Amino acid sequence: MKKLMLGNEAVAxxxxxxxxxxxxxxxxxxxxxxxxxxxxxxxxYSEWSPNEKVALEVAIxxxxxxxxxxxxxxxxxxxxxxxxxxxxxxxxxxxxxxxxVADDPGMHSSQNEQDSRFYAxxxxxxxxxxxxxxxxxxxxxxxxxxxxxxDCPVIVRLTTRVSHSQSSVxxxxxxxxxxxxxxxxxxxxxxxxxxxxxxHVEVEKRMAALRxxxxxxxxxxxxxxSEEVGIITSGISYQYVKEAAxxxxxxxxxxxxxxxxxxxxxxxxxxxxxYVVEELEPFFENQILKMxxxxxxxxxxxVMGELNAQLIAEKLFDxxxxxxxxxxxxxxxxxxxxxxxxxxPHRGMYYVLKxxxxxxxxxxxxxxxxxxxxxxxxxxxxxxxxxxxxxxGMEKARGSEFRKKTVAVIGDSTFIHSGITGLIDVxxxxxxxxxMILDNSIxxxxxxxxxxxxxxxxxxxxxxxxxxxxxxxxxxxERVTVVDPFDVKELEKVVKAEIEADEPSVIISQxxxxxxxxxxxxxxxxxxxxxxxxxxxxxxxxxxxxxDKKDHLEINPALCVGCKLCTKVCSFDAIERMxx
Amino acid sequence: xDKLNLLIVGVGGQGTLLASKILGTVALKMxxxxxxxxxxxxxQRGGSVVTxxxxxxxxxxxxxxxxxxxxxxxxxxxxxxxxxxxxxxxGKMIINEQExxxxxxxxxxxxxxxxxxxxxxxxxxxxxxxxxxxxxxCGTIKAVNIVLLGVMARLIGIDRQIFADAxxxxxxxxxxxxxxKAFEEGYxxxx
Numbered sequence: 147m148k149k150l151m152l153g154n155e156a157v158a159x160x161x162x163x164x165x166x167x168x169x170x171x172x173x174x175x176x177x178x179x180x181x182x183x184x185x186x187x188x189x190x191y192s193e194w195s196p197n198e199k200v201a202l203e204v205a206i207x208x209x210x211x212x213x214x215x216x217x218x219x220x221x222x223x224x225x226x227x228x229x230x231x232x233x234x235x236x237x238x239x240x241x242x243x244x245x246x247v248a249d250d251p252g253m254h255s256s257q258n259e260q261d262s263r264f265y266a267x268x269x270x271x272x273x274x275x276x277x278x279x280x281x282x283x284x285x286x287x288x289x290x291x292x293x294x295x296x297d298c299p300v301i302v303r304l305t306t307r308v309s310h311s312q313s314s315v316x317x318x319x320x321x322x323x324x325x326x327x328x329x330x331x332x333x334x335x336x337x338x339x340x341x342x343x344x345x346h347v348e349v350e351k352r353m354a355a356l357r358x359x360x361x362x363x364x365x366x367x368x369x370x371x372s373e374e375v376g377i378i379t380s381g382i383s384y385q386y387v388k389e390a391a392x393x394x395x396x397x398x399x400x401x402x403x404x405x406x407x408x409x410x411x412x413x414x415x416x417x418x419x420x421y422v423v424e425e426l427e428p429f430f431e432n433q434i435l436k437m438x439x440x441x442x443x444x445x446x447x448x449v450m451g452e453l454n455a456q457l458i459a460e461k462l463f464d465x466x467x468x469x470x471x472x473x474x475x476x477x478x479x480x481x482x483x484x485x486x487x488x489x490x491p492h493r494g495m496y497y498v499l500k501x502x503x504x505x506x507x508x509x510x511x512x513x514x515x516x517x518x519x520x521x522x523x524x525x526x527x528x529x530x531x532x533x534x535x536x537x538x539g540m541e542k543a544r545g546s547e548f549r550k551k552t553v554a555v556i557g558d559s560t561f562i563h564s565g566i567t568g569l570i571d572v573x574x575x576x577x578x579x580x581x582m583i584l585d586n587s588i589x590x591x592x593x594x595x596x597x598x599x600x601x602x603x604x605x606x607x608x609x610x611x612x613x614x615x616x617x618x619x620x621x622x623x624e625r626v627t628v629v630d631p632f633d634v635k636e637l638e639k640v641v642k643a644e645i646e647a648d649e650p651s652v653i654i655s656q657x658x659x660x661x662x663x664x665x666x667x668x669x670x671x672x673x674x675x676x677x678x679x680x681x682x683x684x685x686x687x688x689x690x691x692x693x694d695k696k697d698h699l700e701i702n703p704a705l706c707v708g709c710k711l712c713t714k715v716c717s718f719d720a721i722e723r724m725x726x
Numbered sequence: 727x728d729k730l731n732l733l734i735v736g737v738g739g740q741g742t743l744l745a746s747k748i749l750g751t752v753a754l755k756m757x758x759x760x761x762x763x764x765x766x767x768x769x770q771r772g773g774s775v776v777t778x779x780x781x782x783x784x785x786x787x788x789x790x791x792x793x794x795x796x797x798x799x800x801x802x803x804x805x806x807x808x809x810x811x812x813x814x815x816x817g818k819m820i821i822n823e824q825e826x827x828x829x830x831x832x833x834x835x836x837x838x839x840x841x842x843x844x845x846x847x848x849x850x851x852x853x854x855x856x857x858x859x860x861x862x863x864c865g866t867i868k869a870v871n872i873v874l875l876g877v878m879a880r881l882i883g884i885d886r887q888i889f890a891d892a893x894x895x896x897x898x899x900x901x902x903x904x905x906x907k908a909f910e911e912g913y914x915x916x917x
Contacts, residue, residue, distance in 0.1 A: 150750045150760065174767055254765045278761075311763040311788040312750050388786040458792040468791065477845070479808050480836035482828035484738065484773035515771065520833045593766065682756055685833065690772055694834045702827070705866075 151315045153308040156279040158183030159247060159315065160286030161216045164242070165323025166190060166209035170201035172563065173592035174220030175255035176309040177248035181218050182595075185604045189320075194595055194604045197530070197563040198223035202230045202245065209243040209299075210335055212326035214290050214666060218246035221262045222529065226564070231299070232269045236345040238297035240326050242290035245271075248304040251425045252452040255306075255591075257510065257529065259450065261426040266301050266403035270349050272356050273403040275381040279313040285400065287321075288365065294577040296352050296359075303402065307382045307424065307452065353404060361408040365400030366412055376417030378410065378430060378441070383423045383453055390458035390532050405433055414439045421446075421462055425453050486690045488516050489660030489667060489709035491586050494631035495555070496521040497687045497715065498638045504553055504645070507535035507540065509565070511557035512590040512659075520688035524555070531556070533562030537579045538572045546578065550645050552580045553653075559589040559597040562612065566621070572650045573622035580644045580651050583614055584631075587658040596659070618652040625651035632657060632711050660707060667708040670724055673699050677720035684712040684721065727882060729782035729829045731790045735809045736801025737826050738775045744896070745799070745871040746777040751892035752884065754780045763788035772829075774805060797882060799874050802826050810846060819846065820877050821854040822870060853877060853916055860911050866901070869908035876912020886913055 151159065156178045165500065169192040171181035171385045181516035185192040195201035198219040205217035224247045232242070245266070250256040266273035273290060276285040282304070289300040333341050360366060372393045379387045380399040389394060397413040399405060414420050414434075422431040422443035431443035446461045447453065458466040486492055492513045499506055500523045508514060509532060510522035519525035526536050537554035556565045561583050561667060572579045589595040596602045625647055629640050637655070644651040658665050673684075673692075678699060684692055691705035692712060701712075703724065713721045732749065734742045746762045753760035758781040765775070778790045792811045798819045800806030806821045814818060821843065830836035830899050839845075846852050855877065861869040872893065889909060897905045 148754065150747075150754055178766075306765065307763060307788055310765055311761055312747075312753060313761045313785075313788070316761070382788075385786040385788065454789050454791055455787050467791070469731070477807075477839050478836070479804065479839065480828050480830045482737065482772075482774040482804070482808075483830075484771035486828050487739075487771060512771070518830060519835070688829075688833075690827075690832060692830060693832050696834070705826075 147317045148314045149317055149446065150312050151279045152179060152310060152312050153276070153279045153282045153304060154179035154310070155183045155280035156315045157218075157286050157302070157304070158543045159188070159317065160283035161244070162187045162190065163283070163318050163320050164214055164287045164290040165321040166214040166216050166244075166290065168205060168213050168215040169193070169218070170204040170215075172198045172201055172223055172590055173197070173217040173595045174223050175592055176250060176306045177218050177220045177223070177246060177304070178595065179309070180246055181604070184216070187527055192604050194597060196598055198227040202227040202234075205243060205245070206230060206234050209239045209607065210240045210328075212241050212328050214242040214323055216244045216246065216286075219248070220256065220461070221247055221249040222256065222258065223247070224265055225264055228265065228269075231265065231271070233337050234299050235269045236337055236342055236349055238345075238348070239299060240329070242293035243299040243565045244286060244289045244293060245299055245301045247301055248306070248309045249426070250306050252306065257527065259426060260431060262301070262303055263402055263429045264427070270353055271299050271301055271403075272296070272401065273303055274400055275303045275383050275402045276308060276400070277398070278308065278386045279311070281314045281400070282308065282725050283315050285365070296356055298352055303381070305382050335446040357404045357407065360401045360404050362574060363401055363406070366406045366409055367398045367400070368409065369396040369398065370416065371395045373416065374418050375421070376413055376419070377421045377423055378413065378434070379423040380430070381425070383425055386453050386455045386458050387423050389455035399430065402429070403429060407437060410434060410439065411439065414441070421527055423447065423453065423458055469510045474524045483518055484515060485518075485690050486512060487660050488689060488705050489707040491631050491655070491657035491659065491666070492516060492584060493687050493689060494634050494637065494657075494711055495582065495584060495655050496523045498634055498641055499523050499553065500686070501638065502641060503551070505540070505548070505551055507537040507552065507554040509554070509556040509560050511560055511584070513555060513557060513584055520685070526574060530560055534565050534568030534579065534581055535571060537581070538568065538575070538577045541577055541579060546648070549578055551655055552579070553641065553645065554579060556581065556583055557590070558583060558585040558587070558599045558614065561614070562598050566617070567650070569618065569623070570621050578648055578650055580641070580653065582653045582655050585614060585654050585656045586617050588662060590659050594659070616655055623650055623652050625649060626654065627651070628654045628656055630657055632709070632714065634711075634714055659711065668710070668723070669708045670701065670706040671708055671710065671712070671721050672701050672703070672705040674720045674722050677718050679718055679720070681717070683715050683717065687711055693705075730780070730882065731794050731796045732779040733790055733795045733798045733809060734779065734801070735798060735805040735806065736774050736775055740801045741868060741871040742775055742777050742801060745875055746779055748875060748889070748892045748896050749779045751895055752888055753779075755888050755892060756781070756884070758782060759785045761785045761788040774808065776809065778839040780871065795880050798876065799878060800868065801874070804828065806846060807842050809840060810850065813850065816851070818851040818853065818881060820874055820881065821846070821852060822857040822874060824856070824858055853881060853914055855915055857912070860915070861908055864908040864911060865904040869905055872905045872908040873912035876909040877915055879909075880913050880916060
């Protein structure tokens, strides 16, 4: 049976068909749906872990315990999970262990454009890369087999266009994988220097065997056609190449590490001009050049952003494309950047921080949008959990006067991910930072996933809930205040008091995400033309539903949910129910 | 029809994803190879969104470049203007007559372009309608996407029964009737 599937959904299906029984992940675009789809299979234990490092450790434990396990993350998540990755490469596996990593060329939803293929090389772990949904499913099954055959974890790399494109997939049967025996083996699983030295020898042997395997594996394919032009490519770039150069000979690499060197030499000898088409870094290109083969790649193609068929045809074959239509010039088209939703709890918080003109050390989540107009209220955003350490570093560099004008803002899920360690650092090293935990009862930006503070598991079952207030107190924060960000007067009072205090403090800004089904508002408001003095105080909250019509202000009833934040900043009672 | 490059453009939250899911199902029913590509996450949340849908004997790239779209369904007027360059010379565009101000316009830093429909109609094959009003009449404003699919089905001559079957498969049972009605309204709009 054929079914249309997202790449991510096909990965889930592949894991299911391979008899995988354990899945752990931390959400991150574009990888999130992998684990959401896996969680729909009753046969697979699934969890959202607090972060990618823990997720990989859980998967490693499951593998050593004899199960087939899968762990999924976005590219920057692999930075967090890099520590266990480099050592599980030495210890190897028992049941198959597959690590899914989704890169984001073009940075549709990310803070950098790193190329995860280098992780495979530096951790000495094989990596596969599918180019459509069918291959997503097939390659995951291969990955489990390779993992067990060569006693190592296997990384499967996706990119946004593979993860988030739907194409047809042939559904297969579920393999009946039997839990392997648990064998105590300290020489293999306890990585102390003496054991690790012996394991490193095994790693090198394994990589030699994998290099041979790569040359004969059906994961790598030669499609011979023109003798003039040959193109080496992989992943989504293969699909673009097929359209940009329909007559070229192609070597499609499915095993991106280790690369099939013999196959590449053979292919190179059969064509006059050889190109490498790969997104981001010259990963294949540099290895092929080192083999002494003449090849063109990044001389002509960009190292930034995504590729596409037109771009490849233009850069490699000098074909010109002109959009057939041109809108008459002179009419500028305004951009439409993403915004925080109407009713968003973060809006009340930013209103206060902007009013107080504070420096804001930011973090990763929906609230990062506060850096854009109209809030323009975030100074830094580096990585998950960074807000607290960065605020602490600023205080140490610039002293207490600066600190009294600075707060760190971090979401509930991000705080659990890696903010808590930063907070412990503040306490331990005599910092006085004010940290605002934006507790909206969900992991928002990635599309509503549960986390340790929400009280529910990935499967929606009730579970024990981390108490943020008690947690902060337990690490040594004595000043912990819980406040509703829509009570802007109270929030302003609390923020002023906490930044002044000569000790570390936490403000838990608590109000659920406006998109949660449990959140009910009273319905759209309107602005009374009689009462409104057009003072524009309501514009300061930056709500997309309030529109400045120059001579008057209006609420767009199709967008307004009736959260009433605007009524709290209006001094003239001019914002009313629709029926008044 | 032996191939179709279709763009669905709009504003995050307008229901473009459901429309693309139905279209993918339609393509499979017509024995086409199909790819549907969309981006989730940060780029949603009220921002510009685009979904690429490609039918054909064999489809490689999931993307559609400038000058390659046979048909564009625009859920909003400014987005119609933004993506017009993607139409082929004889491509068609269906536009939902709705304006949603982007943040730069809301805060007075940019102007919402005037006379978008007239401008586009002067040079292109444009089929516009107030799909929001039609959807509301059918019972839910959420069915805007289905109204637009109805318009599309007639415009490119796809058997309405294939669409009806796809809607059956994709839409939850409790809102099925409303959506089928919305589809018919759209299908009969440009008779």
